Amino acid sequence: MSQDTLNIALLGHRFMGRAHSNAWLQSTHFFDPKLKPVLKVACGRDEADLQAFADRWGWEEIETDWKKVIARDDIDVIDIALPTFMHAEVTIAAAEAGKHIFCEKPFANTLEESEAMLAAAKKAGVVHYVNHNYRRCPAVFLAKQMIDEGALGEIYHWRGAYQQSWLVNKDHPIDWKLKRKLAAAGPLWDLGSHAIDLAHFIVGSDFKNLTCQSKNFVTQRPLAESPEQIADVEVECAALMMGEFKNGALASIETTRYATGRRNRHTFEIYGSKGSLSWDMEDMNRLKYFNQDDPEKAVGWRDILATERCHDYVKNWWPPGHIIGYEHTFVHAVVDFIDAVADGTSLFPDFSDGAKITRVLEAALESAESGARVNL
Numbered sequence: 001m002s003q004d005t006l007n008i009a010l011l012g013h014r015f016m017g018r019a020h021s022n023a024w025l026q027s028t029h030f031f032d033p034k035l036k037p038v039l040k041v042a043c044g045r046d047e048a049d050l051q052a053f054a055d056r057w058g059w060e061e062i063e064t065d066w067k068k069v070i071a072r073d074d075i076d077v078i079d080i081a082l083p084t085f086m087h088a089e090v091t092i093a094a095a096e097a098g099k100h101i102f103c104e105k106p107f108a109n110t111l112e113e114s115e116a117m118l119a120a121a122k123k124a125g126v127v128h129y130v131n132h133n134y135r136r137c138p139a140v141f142l143a144k145q146m147i148d149e150g151a152l153g154e155i156y157h158w159r160g161a162y163q164q165s166w167l168v169n170k171d172h173p174i175d176w177k178l179k180r181k182l183a184a185a186g187p188l189w190d191l192g193s194h195a196i197d198l199a200h201f202i203v204g205s206d207f208k209n210l211t212c213q214s215k216n217f218v219t220q221r222p223l224a225e226s227p228e229q230i231a232d233v234e235v236e237c238a239a240l241m242m243g244e245f246k247n248g249a250l251a252s253i254e255t256t257r258y259a260t261g262r263r264n265r266h267t268f269e270i271y272g273s274k275g276s277l278s279w280d281m282e283d284m285n286r287l288k289y290f291n292q293d294d295p296e297k298a299v300g301w302r303d304i305l306a307t308e309r310c311h312d313y314v315k316n317w318w319p320p321g322h323i324i325g326y327e328h329t330f331v332h333a334v335v336d337f338i339d340a341v342a343d344g345t346s347l348f349p350d351f352s353d354g355a356k357i358t359r360v361l362e363a364a365l366e367s368a369e370s371g372a373r374v375n376l
């Protein structure tokens, strides 16, 4: 790291690779991070695709061997946009090489992996971050702030749901996300990790216990690598989790890839003694608020558009009412990450949050399999 630059290596160049490239680039267009990110090297498996990707986004070099990327002395940050089953090996190698780590979610496939990743990052003294980017929606930050300020009083209920519909198509092939060894589980892991992170963040308490029930609606599909071959789907299609937080609030979390018509509906509802909040990712600038103390004649849900200059991150974008979107949450994350590296501070959610979420996910999986309640 030179005095004012930060050299980034991106591993993975598809969905998240694009989101991260955009974020590193936009960070200096709209914010003033304390270091300037340099898009040094992009890594993936398909060389021709990778080169086209690097040319489009301005990555200086490409590399197909991630180990060579980590071995380079001129790289400061390893940005992991790889399938989850690779996170542990890559993260531990990056930490051992003294690199700061920006890692996609779900953090890991097992608690054991999570703990080894956390230990390696702590030992290396590097900045370690897990990209639960939904935390960095201004409306979500506002929800957290209002709860911390006591606007909801005692929290009674957390009702979270992360619903997608891409598996309603029965021809959708089996890729890494439908293989248990590679993905650990289905939507419970992939979507549930985000939903649990928001619950931990906003409610501010950990799970005391939980139960989970899962279901497989479609048990066989063609294989992505050889579509003429039909194989078993190895992960659940949907999971319903319920439990209690240590602060006494009750929680339910629904995750599914079979919610026909729901494309990426990530929602929460929080009900408290003094008021309630609700949020939906598909309308992410809006936070709905019910105040129990409103006068009877004006009772009702308030619609707060979190695009005022006082809302976190917003003043760097557009004037009030000029909404922001999905990609902005990634920009917010990289700006905070760069500043954490510059200042030598932590950035949340970090690997200890990642490990905590993995513990809840493992408990949910255990409950779905045994039918029993699990104490955490």
Ligand SMILES: NC(=O)c1ccc[n+]([C@@H]2O[C@H](COP(=O)([O-])OP(=O)(O)OC[C@H]3O[C@@H](n4cnc5c(N)ncnc54)[C@H](O)[C@@H]3O)[C@@H](O)[C@H]2O)c1
Binding pocket: 011, 012, 013, 014, 015, 016, 017, 043, 044, 045, 046, 064, 065, 066, 080, 081, 082, 083, 084, 104, 105, 106, 131, 132, 133, 190
């Ligand atoms: N934060 C979010 O909202 C969000 C959204 C989608 C995915 N994700 C997470 O991001 C990660 C990546 O998901 P994705 O959807 O971008 O996956 P993807 O399958 O679209 O892309 C995976 C990338 O990894 C590369 N790759 C695979 N094996 C490799 C190897 N051995 N060496 C080098 N490169 C290799 C592939 O070439 C590809 O570029 C996953 O952990 C996923 O859960 C997060």
